[in-house]
Amino acid sequence: MNAPHPAAREREQLYRDMDPLNLTPLWEVLHALVPVHPQSPCVPALWRYEEVRPLLMRAGQAITAEEAVRRVxxxxxxxxxxxxxxxxxxxxxxxxxxxxxVAPAHRHTQSALRFIVEGSGAYTAVDGERTTMRPGDFIITPSWTFHDHGSEAEGPVVWLDGLDIPMVRFFDAGFAENGSARSQQVTRVEGSSFARYGHNMAPVRGDAPFGATSPIFSYPYERSREALERLERDAPIDEWEGVKLRYLNPLTGGWPMPTLATFMQKLPAGFSGRAARQTDGAVYSVVEGRAVVHVESPQGAIVRHEVGPRDHFVVPSWHALRFESEAGCVLFSFSDRPVHQALGILKEERLS
Structure with a gap:
């Protein structure tokens, strides 16, 4: 057996001597720190609503919304x-x-979105205004605003929560505070924010009420779907995404939330798309219809999902995504794209 090369022994001793001082050699980890392409540890995954819903209903029996604070x-x-x-x-x-x-009032640094999946008649209250929840609606809880949820519905109401919790945790910047009352006092009639900002107009005086977050906190599905149908009928269909629109902040034209991008898209009947990939990982909620989703990792592994209404799936960073839909499909999605753009690290590639 050959003895280690003198240089190798010298390196090993160097590593042992530097370890007590909390030092480590860059050259041993450089390629992992600066990879040729993104190497996300995340994997594509699908949550079928028919499998998840029974567990949600069991949770409804096991713990109250008030006891859980948020039954999720x-x-x-x-x-x-x-x-x-x-x-x-x-x-x-x-x-x-x-x-x-009633899910009691609290506030936190983390920004949150709600996308309504099942049921109508529950509400979210944000900063003194309530909005009634309906399937397909996109609702925002801006950072550090008091919010509570309640239900006057006859049956269960379920929505998708999307938050920037891991981002805020990375920056060690999280704060939270419980409200003094179970439900906050309503000070504005429902629809006030949309009346002020939702018609390509804005108040002459007054600052943006939520800073970098959209002053509209409820985006109704009926308006989003109407826009998609009009474009499907009258505009060219994108070969990669079908008809896809982004939600926006009417005061800036930018993203509705500083850390989360939100989208709605419609795949026409008979759609067979091309693959594309980008650095922002994305979470999808199927609103209507059915589709086949192909997700390919940078290493070439392919996952195929057949998805239907209320299913949810995730596409990690730099995984190529391709859609097919025989009957047509509507999808909501959100990602961390605003942060990628702000940092100048967004990269996307449309594959032929």
């Missing part, structure tokens, strides 16, 4: 179990509220 089943990426994360920067969960319940 977290969608954890299979490769990030125990981290309460669907990607390394995004959190997602399905929240349930039952008739007559």
């Amino acid at each position: 089943l977290i969608l954890e990426n299979p490769a990030l179990r125990g981290q309460s994360a669907i990607t390394q920067s995004l959190y997602a969960g399905l929240q349930l509220i039952m008739p007559g319940e």
Whole structure:
């Protein structure tokens, strides 16, 4: 057996001597720190609503919304179990509220979105204004605003929660505070924010009420779907995404939330798309219809999902995504794209 080369022995001793001083050699980890392309530890995953819903209903029997504060089943990426994360920067969960319940008021640094999956008649209150929840609606809880949820519905109401919890955790910047009352006092009639900002107009005086976040906190599905149908009928269909629109902040034209981008897209009947990839990982909620989703990792492994209404799936960073839909499909999605753009690290590639 050959003895180690003198240089190798010298390096090993160097590493042992530097270790007590909390030093480590860059050259041993350089290629992992600066890879040729993104190497996300996350994996593609699918949560079928028909499998998740019974567990949600059991949670409704096991714990009250008030006791839980937020009765949510977290969608954890299979490769990030125990981290309460669907990607390394995004959190997602399905929240349930039952008739007559109230999820008490609190506020936190983390920005949150709600996308309504099942049921009508529950409400979210943000900063003194309530909005009624309906399937397909996109609702925002801006950072550090008091919010509570309640239900006057006859049955269960379920929505997708999307938050920037892992991002805020990375920066060690999280704060939270419980409200003094179970439900906050309503000070504005429902629809006030949309009346002020939702018609390509804005008040002459007054600052943006939520800073960098959109002053509209409820985007109705009926308006989003109407826009998609009009474009499907009258405009060219994109070969990669079908018809895809982004939600925006009407005061800036930018993203509705500083850390989360939100989208709605429609795949026409008979759509067979091309693959594309980007550095922002994305979470999808199927609103209507059915589709086949092909997700290919940078290493070439391909996952194929058949998805239908209320299913949810995640596409990690730099994984190529391709859609097919025979009957047509509507999808909501959110990602961390605003942060990628702000840092100048967004990269996307449309494959032929």
